[in-house]
Amino acid sequence: MKYCRFRHEGCVRYGRVEERDGEFWVVAPIESPEEDLRARLGGLRSFASMAIESAQLLPPVTPSKIVCVGRNYRDHAKEMGNEVPTEPLLFFKPSSALLASGGVVRLPKISERVDYEGELAVVIGKRVRNLGPDDDWRKVVRGYTLADDISARDLQKNDGQWTRAKGFDTFCPVGPVVSDGIDPDAGVTIETRVNGTLRQQASTRDLIFPVGELLRYITRAMTLEPGDLILTGTPAGVGALKAGDRVEISVAGLGTLRHSVETEE
């Protein structure tokens, strides 16, 4: 199952997405990601399929919280001069930072160094707390999407914690779709391009703490709700953004998350 969230005829809708010849198409509006799609199809014949680039996309999730994981790839921990962590390093981004695919990241005037961080993100499908070692973590996952954990690196270093540096409006581009059609444990390749140049490329097999372990760790502390978003960490190759840059983050089966970059007004 693959879906997006978009504005259609004045309403906010979810849309069922299909891949046709490598392109994503929105083929039918649906009420919610949980809906039985087949039950609705009869009443939706008037909807004209559209290429996902033509849709007025919104972030595909409305999370109660965005839980992020720092330093979850060895090569990235090393490039930042940090030790490889012995347990997951968690922080939050506010939901006010969310930005749809195709949106514009605004560089704040109070930062001189803002980086991209392409990441695989997990979308929670079921309320869960205290996920045990014998529980099947896949049952609480609705699917996966792409995110850019935009980071004001200078403020991150100076503040001592990361809330401000990671929390500016537009600092969490996410999308374009949510899909349950990939398996991060089997290894999917995540790639980040800036102005068409490949800057990050890694397999999710290289995650220090894989998705199941992250979910067990996080839910020992807090209840995860349907729609909550977990950013699993970025691989090596992060770098600074400047006004005019165009970022593309992709995983086969999840499409490409795109955003541009402009200086704050």
Ligand code: MG
């Ligand atoms: Mg990150």
